[in-house]
Amino acid sequence: MEERGTRLEGKVAIVTGAGATGEAEFVGIGQAISLLFTRQGAKVILVDRDERNAQITLSQIENEGGEASVFVGDVTNLESCQAMTEAAVQTYGKLNVLINNVGISGPGSVTDVAEDFWDTVMDVNLKSVMLTSKFAIPEMIKDGGGSIVNLSSIVGLRAGGGRPSHAYAASKGGILGLSNSMAVHYGRDNIRVNSIAPGHVYSPMVARHTDQELLDLRRRAGPLGFDGTAWDVAYAILFLASDEARWISGVTLPVDAGLLAATPLAMFPYLTGQE
Numbered sequence: 357m358e359e360r361g362t363r364l365e366g367k368v369a370i371v372t373g374a375g376a377t378g379e380a381e382f383v384g385i386g387q388a389i390s391l392l393f394t395r396q397g398a399k400v401i402l403v404d405r406d407e408r409n410a411q412i413t414l415s416q417i418e419n420e421g422g423e424a425s426v427f428v429g430d431v432t433n434l435e436s437c438q439a440m441t442e443a444a445v446q447t448y449g450k451l452n453v454l455i456n457n458v459g460i461s462g463p464g465s466v467t468d469v470a471e472d473f474w475d476t477v478m479d480v481n482l483k484s485v486m487l488t489s490k491f492a493i494p495e496m497i498k499d500g501g502g503s504i505v506n507l508s509s510i511v512g513l514r515a516g517g518g519r520p521s522h523a524y525a526a527s528k529g530g531i532l533g534l535s536n537s538m539a540v541h542y543g544r545d546n547i548r549v550n551s552i553a554p555g556h557v558y559s560p561m562v563a564r565h566t567d568q569e570l571l572d573l574r575r576r577a578g579p580l581g582f583d584g585t586a587w588d589v590a591y592a593i594l595f596l597a598s599d600e601a602r603w604i605s606g607v608t609l610p611v612d613a614g615l616l617a618a619t620p621l622a623m624f625p626y627l628t629g630q631e
């Protein structure tokens with residue numbers, strides 16, 4: 357039986373990209389966040405452009421006795437972003453928490469990326485944070501403040517391995533700069549804005565697109581040496597969303613098995629030799 361509690365009791369949250377991308381306990385990050393939030397008493401608007409995926413997350417939540425609603429929409433669309441905040445207020449009376457989880461990637465360095473694809477990644481990953489926040493923040497202020505958590509990546513701080521995805525890196529770095537400025541400029545409104553930098557998470561999306569050799573290297577690159585899942589990321593977000601983090605704003609929290617603490621040489625023996 358899943359753990360239940362009251363850490364988000366009385367809160368209304370929007371989670372973008374909340375649709376199911378995996379199966380059973382092997383869940384995507386947005387799905388894990390939504391399940392943990394409702395287990396801790398929040399009412400959640402499950403935003404996804406894929407209705408089927410969102411409905412799966414909803415039925416999991418309802419089976420557990422939690423409360424949530426599906427909002428089908430695209431986070432790159434201004435009207436959708438306005439309507440999702442309106443849905444929160446109309447359905448549950450207010451809005452306290454916004455989790456900008458949607459993110460896409462794809463290969464391409466600056467010398468070979470198609471301009472259209474660059475723009476799409478920027479729109480989905482970075483512009484969406486502005487669009488959702490534009491409508492969420494005024495509603496949060498009406499209820500005395502709120503918490504925004506934006507999903508960046510370790511790739512927003514350091515170059516990633518494998519094939520380059522420069523648009524992804526730029527968008528995830530942009531999220532950090534934007535989050536810091538939002539934290540400062542809405543601080544007196546009691547709006548907290550923090551970022552999460554997930555590392556080599558073993559998520560359904562990653563499992564689908566990565567071969568076994570690379571999956572193994574991703575795991576070995578972390579000082580802890582074992583795989584992290586969407587649940588590990590979701591637990592960090594639960595803390596930042598809750599009032600337990602009421603004095604924490606403008607931070608970037610890596611959830612990465614210690615990867616950012618290590619130089620490449622520090623991990624060399626673990627990547628090349630016996631573990």
Ligand SMILES: NC(=O)c1ccc[n+]([C@@H]2O[C@H](COP(=O)([O-])OP(=O)(O)OC[C@H]3O[C@@H](n4cnc5c(N)ncnc54)[C@H](O)[C@@H]3O)[C@@H](O)[C@H]2O)c1
Pocket residue numbers: 372373374375376377383384385386387403404405406409429430431432456457458459460480507508509510553554555556557558559561562586
């Ligand atoms: N999985 C990892 O290893 C990893 C590592 C670093 C950062 N991240 C970040 O974590 C976040 C979640 O990643 P994930 O792979 O677990 O995905 P996820 O499983 O949380 O699913 C993403 C969901 O977003 C939805 N979506 C995509 N584009 C959308 C749009 N324009 N509007 C509305 N919904 C949309 C998809 O339908 C899908 O249901 C992303 O921002 C990603 O960049 C993931």
